[in-house]
Amino acid sequence: MPAPGNTALEISIQEPLKPYTTFKIGGPARYFARVETLEALRQALEFAAERRLALFILGGGSNILVSDHGFDGLVIHVALRGIEVTAENDTGVTLRIAAGETWDGVVALAVERGWWGIENLSHIPGQAGAALVQNIGAYGAEIRDVFESAEVLEIRSGQVKSLEAAACGFAYRRSIFNSSGKGEYVILSLKLRLAKQGQANLQYPDVAAYFTQRGVTEPALPQLREAIIAIRDRKFPFPREERGGNAGSFFKNLWLTEPEYRQLERAVRAQFAPEVAAKLESLHRRRAKDGRVKIPTAFLIEACELKGYQMGRAQVNETQPLVLLNRGGASAHEVLTLARHIRQTVYARTGLMIELEPELVGFTRQELDEYLAI
Numbered sequence: 001m002p003a004p005g006n007t008a009l010e011i012s013i014q015e016p017l018k019p020y021t022t023f024k025i026g027g028p029a030r031y032f033a034r035v036e037t038l039e040a041l042r043q044a045l046e047f048a049a050e051r052r053l054a055l056f057i058l059g060g061g062s063n064i065l066v067s068d069h070g071f072d073g074l075v076i077h078v079a080l081r082g083i084e085v086t087a088e089n090d091t092g093v094t095l096r097i098a099a100g101e102t103w104d105g106v107v108a109l110a111v112e113r114g115w116w117g118i119e120n121l122s123h124i125p126g127q128a129g130a131a132l133v134q135n136i137g138a139y140g141a142e143i144r145d146v147f148e149s150a151e152v153l154e155i156r157s158g159q160v161k162s163l164e165a166a167a168c169g170f171a172y173r174r175s176i177f178n179s180s181g182k183g184e185y186v187i188l189s190l191k192l193r194l195a196k197q198g199q200a201n202l203q204y205p206d207v208a209a210y211f212t213q214r215g216v217t218e219p220a221l222p223q224l225r226e227a228i229i230a231i232r233d234r235k236f237p238f239p240r241e242e243r244g245g246n247a248g249s250f251f252k253n254l255w256l257t258e259p260e261y262r263q264l265e266r267a268v269r270a271q272f273a274p275e276v277a278a279k280l281e282s283l284h285r286r287r288a289k290d291g292r293v294k295i296p297t298a299f300l301i302e303a304c305e306l307k308g309y310q311m312g313r314a315q316v317n318e319t320q321p322l323v324l325l326n327r328g329g330a331s332a333h334e335v336l337t338l339a340r341h342i343r344q345t346v347y348a349r350t351g352l353m354i355e356l357e358p359e360l361v362g363f364t365r366q367e368l369d370e371y372l373a374i
């Protein structure tokens with residue numbers, strides 16, 4: 001139906017959300033609007049405000065799990081497009097990218113033009129705007145490393161504002177957009193500063209090994225993108241129906257302080273085979289400068305022998321157990337029942353609580369309490 005007072009914005013009713021997600025799971029949105037302009041976005045927000053509807057801003061749907069009942073409110077699907085160079089000098093360029101651009105399309109363009117800084121973030125699904133929401137990261141890079149500012153629409157005031165890095169509160173898989181300021185802004189565009197000269201970021205063992213095996217010491221930019229895509233493709237099933245819908249990592253990795261690490265060490269010695277304790281020690285040797293130890297949640301899931309574990313039509317991925325797969329027709333209920341089993345098993349054997357990475361959309365408080373119980 002047309003939204004009141006305009007002809008540009010179409011709002012559909014009971015729109016199935018499944019096709020808009022990489023998990024291929026979820027019921028319908030009560031109302032759904034695809035917005036291509038700021039004006040259409042404002043109209044959609046007005047439509048929701050007048051009816052006191054709950055709002056959900058949808059990008060590429062690659063970091064969400066939608067309830068089987070769908071979403072009882074208005075889903076606004078961001079389709080703002082455009083990429084432009086806003087500044088350029090001998091050392092680099094500043095790009096302004098509309099939120100609805102495909103993130104990997106931005107990376108492909110940058111690599112093609114010889115601009116360094118986001119090549120290690122190749123092949124992450126989703127939109128450029130949403131990339132800020134959890135400060136996407138992979139293979140030793142994060143979007144915050146090249147971020148300059150974002151243009152956002154503040155929902156409450158209707159004002160367009162510019163936010164610099166300090167105001168965005170970036171941290172591991174975190175920004176104000178998924179924490180203190182969640183639900184307050186729609187990201188319209190972002191500015192990234194990319195370099196004309198760069199050096200390959202080979203700090204991740206998989207990436208370094210890829211080039212060592214090929215006898216390459218100084219990979220060129222296109223080779224880096226190729227390498228990242230090849231490595232990711234082996235481990236992370238880029239969502240395609242036949243390989244199982246998914247939302248990438250279903251759990252966040254853990255960063256432990258020294259006392260927390262020692263507690264885990266005791267649990268691991270008591271609960272697991274010596275090889276697991278040895279692997280844990282190797283993680284401790286690679287601790288960060290601030291002393292914190294990164295514990296890949298995949299390591300914990302594997303140690304609990306849950307790789308490949310299946311419940312109903314939901315399965316823990318064999319190659320990268322952080323990923324939960326929809327094996328064809330899985331429900332959100334099946335995925336969350338499997339996730340609860342994993343979290344409870346890891347907690348019982350290690351004392352660690354692992355957190356979900358994707359946002360759960362359209363669930364009631366009671367459902368969330370049940371699925372997230374430890």
Ligand SMILES: Cc1cc2nc3c(=O)[nH]c(=O)nc-3n(C[C@H](O)[C@H](O)[C@H](O)COP(=O)(O)OP(=O)(O)OC[C@H]3O[C@@H](n4cnc5c(N)ncnc54)[C@H](O)[C@@H]3O)c2cc1C
Pocket residue numbers: 022056057058059060061062063064078099124125126127128129130131132133134135136137138177185186187188236237238239246247248249359
């Ligand atoms: C196979 C696979 C691999 C992945 N690998 C990685 C990885 O290596 N590293 C990583 O960090 N992530 C990874 N992800 C997760 C995901 O791709 C990213 O989080 C991505 O940035 C999500 O973008 P999206 O457009 O799909 O967002 P959506 O899933 O549509 O939305 C995610 C969140 O962002 C909000 N949002 C979306 N657009 C806007 C906007 N314009 N303004 C305000 N809020 C908005 C939504 O409301 C929601 O809260 C992976 C996912 C998959 C499926």
